[in-house]
Amino acid sequence: MALERLIQKGKGKLAFGFGGNPKAKEAVRGGPVFEVLFNVDNMLRKKWIRHDFEISFFAPMEKPGARLGEKALKMLDYMFKKKRIKKYTGKKIKEFLPDGILLEDGTKIESDLTLFTPAGDGHPVIKQSQNIPKTEAGFIKIDKTCQVEGLEHVYAIGDCVSLEGPDWKAKQGHLAEVMAHNVAHNIVLKEGLIKGKPQYYTEHLNIMCLMDTGDGGALAYRDDKTAVLIPMPVIGHIGKKMWGLYYKLYKTGKIPKIL
Ligand SMILES: Cc1cc2nc3c(=O)[nH]c(=O)nc-3n(C[C@H](O)[C@H](O)[C@H](O)COP(=O)(O)OP(=O)(O)OC[C@H]3O[C@@H](n4cnc5c(N)ncnc54)[C@H](O)[C@@H]3O)c2cc1C
Structure with missing residues (x-):
């Protein structure tokens, strides 16, 4: 190396x-x-x-x-x-x-x-597609429910979509997860299988990132009201490692979801 x-x-x-x-x-x-x-x-x-x-x-x-x-x-x-x-x-x-x-x-x-x-950058498959509505950068245009603009029964989530929202918005893994949950909910709602309201990804836009610095860390959080970067000497590094372990165990089904 x-x-x-x-x-x-x-x-x-x-x-x-x-x-x-x-x-x-x-x-x-x-x-x-x-x-x-x-x-x-x-x-x-x-x-x-x-x-x-x-x-x-x-x-x-x-x-x-x-x-x-x-x-x-x-x-x-x-x-x-x-x-x-x-x-x-x-x-x-x-x-x-x-x-x-x-x-x-x-x-x-x-x-x-x-x-x-x-x-x-937009995925080449999306950039080259003829009928998927997309931004100049090649990201799929969706509405708040994650349905692709103008295409019924077609949904898109995660990094491949164009986000609506404030200037500070960012594509993050946790937002992709929220979108996935929302889409599952919105589909069954639309099919009349459950009652309730549609779920919008725009209500979950925030930035949350624990930046590991090796000897500690810094917790960054941003939403419409708050913008903070909190230094976390020592504990930040341990916290990030623990989070990694928890996430791996939870995603592989070894422990239940706690957070
Ligand atoms: C270096 C880095 C660090 C990050 N750190 C964080 C973080 O700390 N916290 C956080 O919340 N987010 C973080 N993110 C952002 C997060 O990883 C993404 O927002 C998230 O992975 C998006 O999920 P996705 O499923 O939309 O896309 P991806 O995770 O990119 O998944 C897309 C999948 O599609 C596959 N694929 C691509 N083309 C094709 C094809 N033609 N056919 C079949 N399969 C295909 C790819 O191989 C990939 O597996 C980070 C991103 C990067 C790059």
């Missing part, structure tokens, strides 16, 4: 970044990149070799992480400074090179190892 080779060498330049999709801002994948970045930083510190590594973060948008709110942005900036991570934002990526990243203004970020997560 490239990172292990650099660790053996005892020095190196690492760059972590993510891209945006201007046609679908909710498809950005920032959280996981911050998580890997801070975990690598922490691992190098534990090995007492962090001072021989240069870590950079890059993203084309002016304020990556802004969807979590202003306080979260300030905290991220504080963490970058505290952990000596160089930040390059607001400049488009021109080219990935074997030894770095070239930005549109000619800036070159030196890097021996680059980790980049592009934003989500």
Whole structure:
């Protein structure tokens, strides 16, 4: 593994970044990149070799992480400074090179190892389809019940759909699950098999993310009223590991759903 080779060498330049999709801002994948970045930083510190590594973060948008709110942005900036991570934002990526990243203004970020997560984009099958209503980015247009616009008995959920809602909305796994439950409910409701009201995914839009930093974590939460990033030293890391274990056991049917 490239990172292990650099660790053996005892020095190196690492760059972590993510891209945006201007046609679908909710498809950005920032959280996981911050998580890997801070975990690598922490691992190098534990090995007492962090001072021989240069870590950079890059993203084309002016304020990556802004969807979590202003306080979260300030905290991220504080963490970058505290952990000596160089930040390059607001400049488009021109080219990935074997030894770095070239930005549109000619800036070159030196890097021996680059980790980049592009934003989500419409699936080629949907982009090429003739009669599925879709956005310019190639995401399926649905209504609040997850029914595909204009196509009765056809529903779509998860990352392949275009989300309606506030600017800070984001495509997340838990939202895909909510949509799946909603669709099952809405189908039997429509068929007259149960009584009640349709369920709307738009009522469950929020961002909840426990960002593991290796030595702790930060809990990010955003909805219409709240935007917080709560630092959780030590416990955040343990909590994320416990969540992973719980999720695996629950999804494999070994324990009942608790949360
Ligand atoms: C790096 C990363 C980290 C993330 N972390 C979090 C997190 O911490 N919390 C959270 O809530 N969300 C997180 N997400 C978002 C979450 O993973 C997605 O929102 C969620 O997986 C969407 O579920 P989905 O079923 O719509 O799509 P997917 O999980 O992508 O499933 C789509 C499936 O369809 C398959 N497929 C694709 N094309 C075809 C084809 N032509 N034929 C057959 N099968 C096909 C794919 O292989 C895949 O298995 C993360 C996403 C990424 C990329």
